[in-house]
Amino acid sequence: MARAGAGALMNYLAQNLDSLRKLHPALVQATQDSAGGSLTIVASKEGSPSATQGGHWVHSGYDPRKEARAWAEARLLKWKEGELGVVLGVGLLYHVEALASIKSPGSRLAVVVPDAAALKDAASVRPMGAWFTAIEWIWGTPEAMAEQLAAKSAPLRFMTYAPAARLHAEAHGDMEARLRRVIAARQGGQLHVAVVGPIYGGSLPVARHVVTALESLGHRVTWLDQSPHRASYDLFGSYREPRHRLTMQGRFADMLSLGVITHLAEDPPDLVLALAQAPLNLSVLEHLRKKKFLTAMWFVENHRHLTYWQQLAGGYDYWFVIQQAGCFDALKRAGARQVQYLPMAADPAQHRPLTLTPSEQNEYGADVSFVGAGYANRRKLLPEWLSKDWSFKLWGNEWEGADDVKPVLQRGGARIDTETCIKVFNATAVNLNLHSCSGDGLDPEADFVNPRTFELAACGAFQLVDDRSLLPDLFASDEMIRFTSAAQVPPLIRTWLADATGRHAIAAAARRRVLAHHTYEHRMKDLLAAIGMQQPDRIGAMVRGDRNAGALARRADSPPELTTLLRRFPSDQRVELKDVAAGIRANGAGRELAREELLILMLDSYRSETRDLV
Incomplete structure (x- = not known):
């Protein structure tokens, strides 16, 4: 452990650990065995030891106790009687000591220790006092810590001390994800959720699946369907001047926002859940927050292509997104407070295996099919995958001018409904699943997994899908055949057309995975569990059945x-x-x-x- 002015700092490790030994012998042993040294200890201006890590201050360089007291007092404003306060971030434990000194006598406090080395640093530089043995210690692997927290009888109030928590952000995230799954499995209460859908677009069917899933889970749902306004919205598209068209469409969306507020006023929900492109503007979202309504957005879009989230990021209490890493960072820079990963899913009531009649098989079936809109990369790649060795059918709209695929385009490029898609999926030997991108090849930033991946799997249909960075976390390699270059596709088609038994086995495995982990009911349980962990006295209490x-x-x-x-x-x-x-x-x-x-x-x-x- 690097020290500045180390001679002035006594090592209190033995004294502090001895006080814990009877209560937590395994933690004490792990702490003694650890190397420590993750923090650089320096003397603060006030004289107490402080710490840095990687050039960043973990506690104040001037007065760490005063800083900790201010942090603790802010946390106390939300910490309710009967909740177990769970602190993320160890540091030198000044913030925990401050919380322990001002909490009410009946409140319990716990500290998460993902790495015993972090506790060794803290216990080595200052005496901890009686509070050190009065708090609860949650430690071990993320799985073990999630199990320990799940076993607690009290609602959990998470309190993050960010300067120290960033050292173990990955472990904290893994622990919280595992805990959410436990909470999701135990849900037994009823919420009233208002679901706000878009006027049109790809997230409209997702919104309908969300409504069905929430109702199936026993929640009361108010479905604020904006799609009946599509015709009126489209009328403004007839204006020749783009400025006039955008102005009128924007004002129309603002009017729909006010209509949403009116619905909510007449029957206030516990949660307002919006889907991507729902007509809720920032002023309406700020009004809802002022009135103490909780709002969440499931942004089922590519954040790099549709960027209207930049204006709305600070308006929603919770963002759920289908991407990670850069998406999280971008939303938080734009003002989002809570961002969680929530991938797409399937609705097994709709996306299902079908027994087709001979005429349906003849109409919808082919060796190879693709269903989707004519984005640039698809116009470039699909013609390369046509062959006299297999029959090919292309379904979907926005293929005007794509002469290379015109011979295989079905129904003149008309949009097809969900039931037709499902028949195509079931009737096809090899379904191609090519994610869209703005270039003319495979997506160079391939991360999110599109709805079609889950829908094909739920239908028990075999698919070839372009590889995505988030796909291995969702499907195993024997449940989904991936390709990483356009040149791989024709040989893969040829291989799998010749192996019907193998196709059926892989498709069946993918369907089992979807039914076990990737339905909209799973996603809504995860969403409510995530919000419930942050709102244990509101959404959490309702989800647990405490109401x-x-x-x-x-x-x-x-x-x-x-x-x-x-x-x-x-x-x-x-x-x-x-x-x-x-x-x-x-x-x-x-x-x-x-x-x-x-x-x-x-x-x-x-x-x-x-x-x-x-």
């Missing part, structure tokens, strides 16, 4: 009068103040109401008067 009548009635702090009222509801029904009030009104006619009932009616009346959004 269900049975759970509320069992709470130790529920007065007997309220427990009696709650028992009028089914145990698994979510109950809010308005529901209890409605029950009192329905059952209170002709009798004198108890004091508690009158208080509930009064609070509900106040809630009704103050909820207006418009």
